Amino acid sequence: MGRPPAIILRQVSKEYRRDQIRIPVLSRLDLTVAEGEFLALMGPSGSGKTTLLNLIAGLDRPTSGEIIVHDLDLTRLSDSQISRWRSDHVGFIFQTYNLIPVLRADENVELPLLLTKLSRRERRQRARTALRIVGLEGREDHYPRQLSGGQEQRVAIARAIVTDPYLLVADEPTGDLDRQSAEEILNLMEQLNREFEKTIVMVTHDPNAAKRATRILHLDKGQLVDDVTRAEPSPPKVAESAASGDPPYVADLDTARRQEARL
Amino acid sequence: MALVPLRYNLRNLAVRWPTTLLTVLVVAIVVACTCVLFGLVDGLEHSNAISGDPQTLVVLGKRADNETSSYFDVDKAQTIATLDGIATGPPRTDAQAAAGWPDVEGRPLAAGEIVHIPIMTRTDGSRVNLTIRGVDAASPYLRPDFQIVAGRYLRPGTRECILSPGMSRRFTGAQLGSELVVTDKETYRVVGLFTAGGSVAESEVWTGRDDVAAATNRTGSVSSMRIRAASPDAAVALIDTLSNDNRFVLKPIRESKYYADQNLTALFLTFLGSLIAVLLTIGALFAAANTMFAAVKSRTREIGTLRALGFSRPAILFSFLLEAILITTLGGLLGALLSLIASRWSFGISDFNTFTERMIQIRIGLVPLAVAIAMTLAMGIFGGLFPAIRAVRLDVIKALREL
Numbered sequence: 001m002g003r004p005p006a007i008i009l010r011q012v013s014k015e016y017r018r019d020q021i022r023i024p025v026l027s028r029l030d031l032t033v034a035e036g037e038f039l040a041l042m043g044p045s046g047s048g049k050t051t052l053l054n055l056i057a058g059l060d061r062p063t064s065g066e067i068i069v070h071d072l073d074l075t076r077l078s079d080s081q082i083s084r085w086r087s088d089h090v091g092f093i094f095q096t097y098n099l100i101p102v103l104r105a106d107e108n109v110e111l112p113l114l115l116t117k118l119s120r121r122e123r124r125q126r127a128r129t130a131l132r133i134v135g136l137e138g139r140e141d142h143y144p145r146q147l148s149g150g151q152e153q154r155v156a157i158a159r160a161i162v163t164d165p166y167l168l169v170a171d172e173p174t175g176d177l178d179r180q181s182a183e184e185i186l187n188l189m190e191q192l193n194r195e196f197e198k199t200i201v202m203v204t205h206d207p208n209a210a211k212r213a214t215r216i217l218h219l220d221k222g223q224l225v226d227d228v229t230r231a232e233p234s235p236p237k238v239a240e241s242a243a244s245g246d247p248p249y250v251a252d253l254d255t256a257r258r259q260e261a262r263l
Numbered sequence: 264m265a266l267v268p269l270r271y272n273l274r275n276l277a278v279r280w281p282t283t284l285l286t287v288l289v290v291a292i293v294v295a296c297t298c299v300l301f302g303l304v305d306g307l308e309h310s311n312a313i314s315g316d317p318q319t320l321v322v323l324g325k326r327a328d329n330e331t332s333s334y335f336d337v338d339k340a341q342t343i344a345t346l347d348g349i350a351t352g353p354p355r356t357d358a359q360a361a362a363g364w365p366d367v368e369g370r371p372l373a374a375g376e377i378v379h380i381p382i383m384t385r386t387d388g389s390r391v392n393l394t395i396r397g398v399d400a401a402s403p404y405l406r407p408d409f410q411i412v413a414g415r416y417l418r419p420g421t422r423e424c425i426l427s428p429g430m431s432r433r434f435t436g437a438q439l440g441s442e443l444v445v446t447d448k449e450t451y452r453v454v455g456l457f458t459a460g461g462s463v464a465e466s467e468v469w470t471g472r473d474d475v476a477a478a479t480n481r482t483g484s485v486s487s488m489r490i491r492a493a494s495p496d497a498a499v500a501l502i503d504t505l506s507n508d509n510r511f512v513l514k515p516i517r518e519s520k521y522y523a524d525q526n527l528t529a530l531f532l533t534f535l536g537s538l539i540a541v542l543l544t545i546g547a548l549f550a551a552a553n554t555m556f557a558a559v560k561s562r563t564r565e566i567g568t569l570r571a572l573g574f575s576r577p578a579i580l581f582s583f584l585l586e587a588i589l590i591t592t593l594g595g596l597l598g599a600l601l602s603l604i605a606s607r608w609s610f611g612i613s614d615f616n617t618f619t620e621r622m623i624q625i626r627i628g629l630v631p632l633a634v635a636i637a638m639t640l641a642m643g644i645f646g647g648l649f650p651a652i653r654a655v656r657l658d659v660i661k662a663l664r665e666l
Contacts, residue, residue: 054660083573100565102270
């Protein structure tokens with residue numbers, strides 16, 4: 001692999017309690033994810049993949065074990081510290097987009113920046129840049145209900161990357177989308193992984209989506225049952241998306257990067 | 264602490280405007296009702312306060328507590344008028360002369376009056392005690408800001424009467440030019456309408472003293488006497504003389520104290536008002552809480568998202584609390600506005616001291632407004648607190664899965 005580890009899980013177990021009954025979800029899981037990996041978590045319902053994602057993203061705490069993300073042991077952080085860490089370093093992409101319906105696209109994207117010390121002008125500029133990266137330039141003042149599912153998910157991705165986090169977590173990001181929109185979202189995620197070197201952890205049921213990842217983990221009954229790393233990532237689909245009338249992301253990314261370097 | 268932007272709350276209120284509007288209206292009505300009630304108390308206290316001049320003495324019979332149960336010989340009244348230390352009447356202005364005021368220039372400001380309280384019918388058919396006051400020449404000069412606003416002043420001995428515009432509206436036969444029928448034998452023709460700065464006089468029907476005496480067989484006595492002392496020292500001396508001098512042995516009371524002692528009604532209304540305010544506030548609080556519970560329920564996933572993005576529990580609590588306070592503040596403002604409109608009317612209420620009709624102008628002053636603000640905040644804070652706490656206690660992971 002060669003790259004430093006971004007995420008290390010040591011002997012991580014998670015169980016839920018319903019009344020007196022203990023329900024084990026993950027048991028003694030060990031996992032190392034390198035920086036810049038695009039990890040797909042697969043497995044049947046109830047296999048513990050979403051729980052694993054929530055643990056890595058700091059939304060949930062393990063019953064036992066250690067979770068170290070970029071040299072920080074999440075299990076030792078207080079609730080407010082972990083909240084803070086999430087807002088600084090994790091971008092969330094949800095199956096149902098989870099945009100705030102009463103806020104415009106740019107306001108939704110700007111939301112995580114309200115937790116930073118950036119000025120209003122800087123926040124606006126960054127939100128616009130993020131929207132341009134996901135190919136939604138000119139849609140800044142649209143409300144979520146005025147956008148298609150695919151566009152909503154792109155706004156959500158812009159919101160996830162606007163703070164420039166080192167980790168992106170996605171829970172079934174294409175689960176609610178039609179085939180074409182799903183492809184576009186996956187292209188975008190692939191490019192974020194390759195161009196911006198974001199570490200991505202994605203839960204999916206869809207083998208087509210999983211194929212875009214650099215590594216695929218299979219879980220069953222709380223155990224890792226399969227771990228496949230692809231030797232060669234598939235080539236970028238720029239031509240394909242341009243052909244379908246979408247803006248060329250790569251060209252945009254370069255401009256966006258230059259602009260961000262100046263910010 | 265990074266706060267959830269205010270526009271998030273404002274737009275949510277706008278998006279679910281029917282619910283917002285209904286809740287605002289409920290709060291507005293509650294605040295308006297309470298404001299009016301407290302405004303009534305304020306008006307009553309104000310009326311009593313301006314009715315009482317510390318340098319004017321109300322002279323009652325030895326054992327009387329108020330004018331209704333008081334009487335003494337008219338001879339005594341005439342002797343009192345000759346005492347030293349009583350202020351003298353000012354020159355009559357042209358306007359006063361034109362309106363038919365009695366001329367008391369240079370004469371003592373002392374008025375022996377008879378109070379008579381028959382049962383009368385209001386325009387709405389209900390029956391109530393009405394104060395009819397037989398007045399003396401100096402009487403209008405002994406009231407604050409006495410003015411004839413329509414018609415003219417009464418002529419004593421001709422069964423004429425004057426009253427306030429508020430009374431004129433409320434009693435059958437009390438309109439200018441009509442005949443106010445008390446009994447078959449006792450009728451008065453309304454020849455003028457007067458105001459007296461919102462004081463107690465505005466709740467009375469004024470006629471000549473001899474007219475009342477003749478109609479009620481009370482010739483030779485008066486109920487009370489009002490005298491204005493020339494100076495504070497003179498007032499002290501007059502009180503001493505009237506209480507202790509063997510010629511009188513009466514009960515002189517400073518007019519200000521006389522009306523302050525009559526504040527029982529205000530006290531009762533304050534109690535009633537506070538009780539109603541508290542009950543209504545609790546009711547409206549539930550309305551606000553209900554609205555906010557519904558808001559939290561329907562926005563569970565949004566709350567989960569905000570928390571996942573890193574907004575803290577206090578920020579979420581504050582956001583929902585603020586939204587509740589925004590609703591109730593809108594309602595409070597509307598309610599205050601409604602009560603200000605209501606304050607343009609005067610109300611007839613029963614006085615619990617004399618059981619007579621009192622005309623009161625609602626006064627929306629500091630007290631009603633302070634009560635309105637306190638109610639609004641209470642409704643917002645307590646109505647919003649529990650829903651906000653529920654929002655804060657939501658489990659992020661479960662909230663994110665909520666549809």
